[in-house]
Amino acid sequence: MTSRRRGAAPVTLKDVAADAGVSVATASQALAGRGRMTDVTRQRVRLSAERLGYRANALARGLRTGRTQALGVHHQSAAASLATAYFRDFLAGAIEAAHRHDHDLVVLSSDTTRPRTSAPRVDGVVVVDPIADDLRARELMEMPVPVVAGEHVPAHMPPCAVVAADHATAVRTVLDAAAAAGARRPLLAAPDENSGWGNLLREVVVAWCAERGTTPVLVSTQFATRSVDTERARLTPVLVAHPEVDLVVGASPFAALGALQVLRALGRTPGGDVLVAACADGQGLREEDPPVTAVELPAHALGAACVERLVSMLDTEGGADAALGTVQTVPAPVHLRASTSGAVGVLR
Amino acid sequence: MTSRRRGAAPVTLKDVAADAGVSVATASQALAGRGRMTDVTRQRVRLSAERLGYRANALARGLRTGRTQALGVHHQSAAASLATAYFRDFLAGAIEAAHRHDHDLVVLSSDTTRPRTSAPRVDGVVVVDPIADDLRARELMEMPVPVVAGEHVPAHMPPCAVVAADHATAVRTVLDAAAAAGARRPLLAAPDENSGWGNLLREVVVAWCAERGTTPVLVSTQFATRSVDTERARLTPVLVAHPEVDLVVGASPFAALGALQVLRALGRTPGGDVLVAACADGQGLREEDPPVTAVELPAHALGAACVERLVSMLDTEGGADAALGTVQTVPAPVHLRASTSGAVGVLR
DNA sequence: GTGAAAGCGCTAACAG
DNA sequence: CTGTTAGCGCTTTCAC
Numbered sequence: 001m002t003s004r005r006r007g008a009a010p011v012t013l014k015d016v017a018a019d020a021g022v023s024v025a026t027a028s029q030a031l032a033g034r035g036r037m038t039d040v041t042r043q044r045v046r047l048s049a050e051r052l053g054y055r056a057n058a059l060a061r062g063l064r065t066g067r068t069q070a071l072g073v074h075h076q077s078a079a080a081s082l083a084t085a086y087f088r089d090f091l092a093g094a095i096e097a098a099h100r101h102d103h104d105l106v107v108l109s110s111d112t113t114r115p116r117t118s119a120p121r122v123d124g125v126v127v128v129d130p131i132a133d134d135l136r137a138r139e140l141m142e143m144p145v146p147v148v149a150g151e152h153v154p155a156h157m158p159p160c161a162v163v164a165a166d167h168a169t170a171v172r173t174v175l176d177a178a179a180a181a182g183a184r185r186p187l188l189a190a191p192d193e194n195s196g197w198g199n200l201l202r203e204v205v206v207a208w209c210a211e212r213g214t215t216p217v218l219v220s221t222q223f224a225t226r227s228v229d230t231e232r233a234r235l236t237p238v239l240v241a242h243p244e245v246d247l248v249v250g251a252s253p254f255a256a257l258g259a260l261q262v263l264r265a266l267g268r269t270p271g272g273d274v275l276v277a278a279c280a281d282g283q284g285l286r287e288e289d290p291p292v293t294a295v296e297l298p299a300h301a302l303g304a305a306c307v308e309r310l311v312s313m314l315d316t317e318g319g320a321d322a323a324l325g326t327v328q329t330v331p332a333p334v335h336l337r338a339s340t341s342g343a344v345g346v347l348r
Numbered sequence: 349m350t351s352r353r354r355g356a357a358p359v360t361l362k363d364v365a366a367d368a369g370v371s372v373a374t375a376s377q378a379l380a381g382r383g384r385m386t387d388v389t390r391q392r393v394r395l396s397a398e399r400l401g402y403r404a405n406a407l408a409r410g411l412r413t414g415r416t417q418a419l420g421v422h423h424q425s426a427a428a429s430l431a432t433a434y435f436r437d438f439l440a441g442a443i444e445a446a447h448r449h450d451h452d453l454v455v456l457s458s459d460t461t462r463p464r465t466s467a468p469r470v471d472g473v474v475v476v477d478p479i480a481d482d483l484r485a486r487e488l489m490e491m492p493v494p495v496v497a498g499e500h501v502p503a504h505m506p507p508c509a510v511v512a513a514d515h516a517t518a519v520r521t522v523l524d525a526a527a528a529a530g531a532r533r534p535l536l537a538a539p540d541e542n543s544g545w546g547n548l549l550r551e552v553v554v555a556w557c558a559e560r561g562t563t564p565v566l567v568s569t570q571f572a573t574r575s576v577d578t579e580r581a582r583l584t585p586v587l588v589a590h591p592e593v594d595l596v597v598g599a600s601p602f603a604a605l606g607a608l609q610v611l612r613a614l615g616r617t618p619g620g621d622v623l624v625a626a627c628a629d630g631q632g633l634r635e636e637d638p639p640v641t642a643v644e645l646p647a648h649a650l651g652a653a654c655v656e657r658l659v660s661m662l663d664t665e666g667g668a669d670a671a672l673g674t675v676q677t678v679p680a681p682v683h684l685r686a687s688t689s690g691a692v693g694v695l696r
Numbered sequence: 697g698t699g700a701a702a703g704c705g706c707t708a709a710c711a712g
Numbered sequence: 713c714t715g716t717t718a719g720c721g722c723t724t725t726c727a728c
Contacts, residue, residue, distance in 0.1 A: 010467070010492045012705060023715045028707055037713060055467035055491065059416065060705030063407045063720050068469065070454065079447060082440035092430035095455050099427060104468060105455045106418065109447045119358070119403035120452060121416065121469060143403065144358045360721060371699045376723060383724095385697055408721030411704050 011052045019048040031056075062121060070104040071310060072122035076134045076224070078110045084226075086280070086299045090128055090150065093303025101311050112136055119143055124310040124320075126303075131223050132156055132194040146320035148310045150302055152196030152327070161313060161323035163306045165332040167197065170295040171204045171279060173334045173347055174249065177293070178275045179212075181341035183247035186216045189235060189259065190251040190279070191223040198223065201251055201279055217242050221255060231258030239266060247275045253282030256292050260339075276339040290338030296346075301330050359400045367396040379404075410469060418452040419658060420470035424482045424572070426458045432574075434628070434647045438476055438498065441651025449659050456488070463487055472658040472668075474498055474651075479571050480505055480542040494668035496658045498650055500544030500675070509661060509671035511654045513680040515545065518643040519552045519627060521682045521695055522597065525641070526623045527560075529689035531595035534564045537583060537607065538599040538627070539571040546571065549599055549627055565590050569603060579606030587614060595623045601630030604640050608687075624687040638686030644694075649678050 017027035022045060029035030030045035031054075048054075062068040073094055081087040091107075098105040106122055112135055124146040130137050132154040141147050147160040175186065188205045191198030198220075205216045219238050221231060231254045239245060239262050248263070250256035256278035260270050268274045271290035278285055281294035309328060313319035333348045365375035370393060377383030378393035396402075410416040421442055429435040439455075446453040454470055464487060472494040478485050480502040489495050495508040523534065536553045539546030550566060557564045567586050569579065579602045587593060587610050596611070598604035604626035608618050616622045619638035626633055629642035657676060661667035681696045 010705095013707095014705080024705085025707075025716075026714055029714095032707085034707095035714085041714080053490070056465065057411075057705050058466040058469040059407050059411045060720090061466060061707080062469065063405075063411055063704090063722090064706045064708085066720080068407065069466070070469070072452075079440050079444035082436060082443065088430060088436050092427050095430065096427035098455075099457045099459050102457060102459060104420075104457050107443050107446075107453045107455065109450055109452050111447050111450060117404065118406040118409060118417070121406040121410070121418070142401070358721095361723095362721080372722080373700075373724080374698055377698095380723085383697090389697080405721050408704090409723080411706090411720090412722045412724085414704080 010057065011054045012057070013054070015052055016045065016049045016054045019052060020045040059121075067314075068121050068123055069102065070106050070122045071098050071307060072106045072108045072120050072125040072140075073128060074108045074110060074125060074137055074140055075128040076110060076112065076131060076137065078107050085282075086297060087128065089299035090303035093300035093305075094126060094307045095303075097304040097307035097311075101307075103307075103311070105307075108136070108140070110136055115139055119145070123314055124148070126150055126306040126310060127160075128303075128306075129223070130154065130157055130196060146310060146313045146323075148306045148313070148323075149196075150306045152200050154194055154196040154199060159325040161309060161320070162325070162327040163302060163309050164197075164200075164327060164329055165295075165297050165302060166329040167200055167279065167295065167332060168204050170332040170334050171201060171249070172208060174277045174279075174293060174295065174336075174340065175205070175208050175247075177334075177336055177342055178247045178277065178340050180343075181275060183275050183340075184212075185214065185242075185244050186247040186249055187219065187238065187242065187245045187259075188216050188249045188251075189219040189221055189231065189255040192220040195223040198251060201249075205249065217245055221251065225252075226254060228254050228257045228261070231255045232261050233258075235259050235262045236265075239263065246273065247277070249277050249279065251279045253278050253280060253285050253292075253294070256294070257284055257288070260288060260292070271339045271341055275341055281335060286337070288339070293337045293340040294335050296333045296335055298330050298332055305330050358405065359402045360405070361402070363400055364393065364397045364402045367400060368393040407469075415662075416469050416471055417450065418454050418470045419446050419655060420454045420456045420468050420473040420488075421476060422456045422458060422473060422485055422488055423476040424458055424479060424485065426455050433630075434645060435476065437647035438651035441648035441653075442474060442655045443651075445652040445655035445659075449655075451655075451659070453655075456484070458484055467491055467493070471662055472496070474654040474658060475508075476651075476654075477571070478502065478505055478544060494658060494661045494671075496654045496661070496671075497544075498654045500548050502542055502544040502547060507673040509657060509668070510673070510675040511650060511657050512545075512548075512675060512677055513643075513645050513650060514677040515548055515627065515643065515680060516552050518680040518682050519549060519597070520556060522625045522627075522641060522643065522684075522688065523553070523556050523595075525682075525684055525690055526595045526625065526688050528691075529623060531623050531688075532560075533562065533590075533592050534595040534597055535567065535586065535590065535593040535607075536564050536597045536599075537567040537569055537579065537603040540568040543571040546599060549597075553597065565593055569599065573600075574602060576602050576605045576609070579603045580609050581606075583607055583610045584613075587611065594621065595625070597625050597627065599627045601626050601628060601633050601640075601642070604642070605632055605636070608636060608640070619687045619689055623689055629683060634685070636687070641685045641688040642683050644681045644683055646678050646680055653678050 128150040141158045190201040248259040278294040285292040476498040489506040538549040596607040626642040633640040
């Protein structure tokens, strides 16, 4: 039996070797299936190992081999973020993928008050939603460890491999749908330049407008803001000053919901004389009247894709360097709803 | 600046020592704030470390000190379980607590098809919902590492410290409420003996009945079962055979919902001539007609409490051994709803 | 005050 | 075929 008392000294390779009457080196090779030796010896070692309940010390192995079979995930305030469906689903996807490759998944301490005293014992890191002023994220991205960013990296952060939702396509779909329903002057409320996502949304909307000979009204929000009230306060003066706006695109559900409130207060009719959409779907949006058109962020798929990418970088010689700055994208379905007036349904 | 190329060799203590013109030993002590040396030397070392962007190698440190500053969580099929509010909230609580103590939280690979090849590099492990036939859980509990079980440990598993919701008090509250509304013959549908939770529920209900000179009807389910249909199929013959049952207590929401369906099909009136309750709250229960009385499992608090307990065991000499088999309990509020007929409201 | 040396448990190169 | 040796990066004891 392998059952042993808690607190008993762990069984080391030395113990196994002694028990089997071979040297540690031979024992190591026997268990790893490497090296050349008689099958008898190998079996003897294996038996000893099993009988003693031997488990290799991952620390020692990692120190020697440089691989730990563990991957890290970082998200600013990971614990609080678990309350959001996005991070939760992302994490579930990441865990599934990591376990599929027999790696443990480490949720890295996101205490931002102090830097890490030691480098995390992981082979690579996924940084979810890298935000320029997140110190821990920056710290991780500067470490000599392969990093995959889940979502675009803002300027002034070290480059790394990126896996992101295909926001460009999705947002264009939304804009086209709104244009088909008559919209001409969009307003975009998106996170400021600390967010790569916000930057991308701005780029896309500006480009789309330019193609039509117009320019969007732009409002900056904070990535971490999770309140309809804040967004409403921010949008009110802008919408008052720009009565010509006939399409409000909010990055977050909160921005879209805030816009809805402001527009109604201004006597306008969402889904009628003004259209509204969000670049990230959320429960509240479906339940509004009118339901709000939104991009479905494929959180689960993104989490899995980030880990898959990381693993393949790890498995490829020089893979991490080759991946620097390259972007892999995951489709983001668009849910067209009544708030953009025209057609209704899902576009994948 | 500390920014360095990806793939560049990590800065080791040796580099720092060389840069500061001292030995590795001195460098180590300087950074740890231990040892006796002039403040000048210490500062010089610290400066070098910072300038080079030194981060201690957690593997090497762990190998030497036996502490890794990381804790593990195990749950059978962790990834799939993230879909449940329970595990998600539990994990959030655990992560918060772990980060509070500056530990990383490792979601251990729950691939049950093969045993771990190496022991996880963690100082302690939380096993959520230990199930007797979960091989990985058993494996972890047999390792020479402190373990805290989140929920009661079934028979035939190694003993360990336990943190559990106070099901006994909660279920008695439910039973008393039902009795006050006239219920006399309870049926309990709970997971089989592989689940410590199921065992406890049975004990409590049997004891409660014994105090009233009766015995409950007992139905066994599987812990992993997450479907109303399965539960309905299981309950149908039993409820047909026992028309005298006037209170159905389901361990999971699924069992309670299944019971509701069966009872209605049999022409009975939940909340009227038969009462229904669940030992774990879930979204579906609140939305039923009548809404179903249920115990709120304090998942977040449990997750946090498990980690806190683990940390305190780690900090106490011999704390792990002392904790073996002891149970710490977390209050579980009871939501009395119309399905148990009488009073309605929350009891904490 | 500071450095040299040993060793945590493991694996990889090279002897025998 | 198997054992010996060296060393991953760090901490700790003990000399100097």
